[in-house]
Amino acid sequence: MGNIATTFSQQIALLESRGMVFDFEPNKVKEILLDIGYYRLGFYWHPFVIDDEHNLITGTKFSDVVNLYYLDVDLRNTLMKYLNRIEINFRTNIVYYVSNKYRTNPYWFIDPRIINQSFINDFDKYYSEEFRKTNKPIKMHHRKYLNDKYAPAWKTLEFFSFGIMLRIFRNLHDEEIKSRISKIYNVNNLSKFISLMDTLVLLRNTCAHGGVMFDLKVPKGISKIPELEFNNNDRMSLDSSIKVVLYILGKISISRKQNMEAEINAIFEKYRNDGIVKNIITNKINFIYK
Template sequence: MANKPAYSIADQIALLKHRGMLFRNEADAPHFLENISYYRLKGYWWDLQTDRNTHNLHANTYFEDIIERYNFDRQLRLILFDAIERIEIALRTKMIHHLSMAYGGLWYLDSTLFENTQITLRDGTIKTIHQNTVEELQKEFNRSQEIFIKDHRNRYPGQDADAWKIMETASFGTLSKLYKAMKNQLPEKAFIAQEMGLNLHSELSSWLESINYVRNIIAHHSRLWSRTMVKTPRHNLNNPKGQWFINPLTPVQSKKPFLIITSMIYLCNYVTPGHQIKSKILTLFNSNPNIQIYKLGFLNNWRNEPLWTQP
């Protein structure tokens, strides 16, 4: 198939108009398309197409409304990144503290603390999940330009760093994998889950995987709007310690960002009491009354759930 020709900004606007896009102030459109690419914006009008083949749009689809969706999504992602930072730092701190106190500073290298589950890598190599995760952790350590990490490398060349050093360089994904790989009978694995408000480590593992998935979306400035989540956290909790859902979730609610966002707020209630994450989200919603938040899974009686209504 021959490559399509590149479209100028004027051509992009003409194409949008051909497909039914309306403009309240067409003179402003070039500015947006010069700074936000056509295909990045396309995700925000995708659900407004009448035909996925012709890409024609519903009547009364305005370019300015698409920009409003885009800005709303951006503001939501910034709020959620604040929540993720709090959760990640708390998880890292608890893993360092509990496991170092129990097993020493090099606990992360002790294979007896981890399940022996094996994976096959793309090149055909077979490793345990623990072994592969530690290798990723070491790469993150080697790349770090933190002063205390560079000092360690200079003073102790070739020596393994204690957990309170190396774990500070770990990504959320590495932390999540390392936590999940711990043997289930380790009391410290349960302690960490309980301190974050959950009774089962399997629930926390599920939540961490889902939150890391959202973290990666946000880190790449990608779209949360109307996205179906590839990773979804467990929502049928075992006697949750804090406010959780009192009504069953619909499939849409569980597959859209709503469930993961709610789980973030739940965790923040434990690791950083007095946070403003929920109030910022509600303020954002109230400030954007034209935004269809049901596209994010906020539908039915979500406003009546105690976690969303009570301080």
């Protein structure tokens, strides 16, 4: 709508002029626009746009757009919960195996004999003054140990993101440790394991930053391993990324994998009889109903 703010009435009038059918009461439409926002909701009517003038497929209903939005919300919340479980497990394995191999070096994350210098050069970007202040155990450590530049690995790395932990993993010199951790998740090829974890970090960041889920694509495609089969051999779709989460999660906890699978299936099942959203689930997400 250009660079000028608009009222609810103007937003509704514009959408109607483009072919949107409002099948909610006007007050409900305004409530939804106030709750979600015109701009964000636009991501979810985009699949119905048919030309450069932003006209919509004839019969596009506002309820279809809202349903697609809440499909995304449900997927994001469910995936984030289980990705968090994987992130914690991955972090724990790195801290445990590296710290126990280099027991006399609690600051191994800045030791060039253990980790690549390129990571060390960037370390203070992560271990900033803000990092020290906002993470209470780190703050308390420096109050107690005034001469320590950093807290030990088992404290410091607890507050690093999934993406930074994967970067640490990549930059470790010790191939034996990396291979050992990869095999915990039953992936014998180290480069393929890193590719799978890249997929999970991408998915986690998309969830965490409110990205659109239903048309997520993995840019380079997901690495193939014998245990993973993707629908239609599509290695880029959200459904394929979900399969990676389920696979890795299953190596941590079978029951958590079963829970996640049931929750994801239940989300999609809600739309089995909704032709519009089901079409997006099957054609964009690449989920196959059974």
